[in-house]
Amino acid sequence: KKQKTVLDIQKMKTEGEKIAVLTAYDYPFARLMDLAGIDMILVGDSVGSVVSGYDNTLPVSMEEMIYHTRAVVRGTSGALVVTDMPFLSYQVDRRDARMNAGRLVKEGGAHAVKLEGGTNVADTIRAIVDMDVPVMGHIGLTPQSVHRMGGFRVQGKKEEQADKLLADALAVQQAGAFAMVLEGIPKPLAKRITESVSIPTIGIGAGIHCDGQVLVIHDILGLCEKYSPKFVKKYADVSGIISQGVRDYIREVKEGIFPDDEHSFK
Ligand code: KIV
Numbered sequence: 001k002k003q004k005t006v007l008d009i010q011k012m013k014t015e016g017e018k019i020a021v022l023t024a025y026d027y028p029f030a031r032l033m034d035l036a037g038i039d040m041i042l043v044g045d046s047v048g049s050v051v052s053g054y055d056n057t058l059p060v061s062m063e064e065m066i067y068h069t070r071a072v073v074r075g076t077s078g079a080l081v082v083t084d085m086p087f088l089s090y091q092v093d094r095r096d097a098r099m100n101a102g103r104l105v106k107e108g109g110a111h112a113v114k115l116e117g118g119t120n121v122a123d124t125i126r127a128i129v130d131m132d133v134p135v136m137g138h139i140g141l142t143p144q145s146v147h148r149m150g151g152f153r154v155q156g157k158k159e160e161q162a163d164k165l166l167a168d169a170l171a172v173q174q175a176g177a178f179a180m181v182l183e184g185i186p187k188p189l190a191k192r193i194t195e196s197v198s199i200p201t202i203g204i205g206a207g208i209h210c211d212g213q214v215l216v217i218h219d220i221l222g223l224c225e226k227y228s229p230k231f232v233k234k235y236a237d238v239s240g241i242i243s244q245g246v247r248d249y250i251r252e253v254k255e256g257i258f259p260d261d262e263h264s265f266k
């Protein structure tokens with residue numbers, strides 16, 4: 001299978017083909033979704049919430065992102081792999097940002113990186129793109145800004161917020177990003193942004209008019225019951241299957257049924 005590139009992803013917008021993106025954090029999930037034909041895999045810092053059990057993404061480290069990226073890349077042969085730059089890996093200064101983006105590519109094997117923000121990070125995006133690491137932007141509800149936003153809330157509902165988000169989108173494009181995530185934005189505004197930029201928009205809680213969609217794999221499989229935002233659609237109930245398998249195993253151990261002869265060495 002041919003590995004998708006950022007150019008392939010951009011071509012999908014011009015040809016009107018929707019871009020399907022999911023998050024993955026390890027080898028088995030990456031392998032299954034790659035075989036199923038996913039276009040892009042995001043090694044999201046959402047790993048902190050859905051795998052490490054933190055309340056938000058802020059504690060996630062560079063070392064954790066590199067570790068998860070390596071596992072995902074080993075399970076991938078067709079999808080483009082994009083890794084999130086974690087909190088504090090790009091905000092402090094440009095040199096850090098470039099070094100950390102480079103580490104995600106060199107040590108993790110990512111094909112591109114993603115970072116959160118609009119006009120405020122445009123110079124940072126440009127600095128990373130200038131060393132030939134493709135960057136995906138991420139505007140709207142940016143989870144690393146949880147304390148400023150006062151929780152995970154939809155952004156751009158008020159007129160002046162909407163104008164600010166459109167300016168953010170244009171700044172991200174102007175800085176050289178190859179695509180951008182639109183998160184937690186009203187459907188009409190996401191439509192307006194998508195029509196205003198020539199690079200693909202990937203929506204999450206941003207309605208049908210984006211060029212592609214992304215969701216967290218644990219959310220769509222019902223693996224993370226902590227919270228469930230309105231924009232998550234559950235495509236399977238894997239929690240139920242895991243619980244049943246574990247209960248069956250416990251019972252068979254307790255009752256002396258497992259291991260039978262079939263699972264023992266003679
Ligand atoms: O961390 C993440 O999973 C994300 C997306 C869902 C866009 O940033």
Ligand code: NA
Pocket residue numbers: 044045046057084143
């Ligand atoms: Na993220």
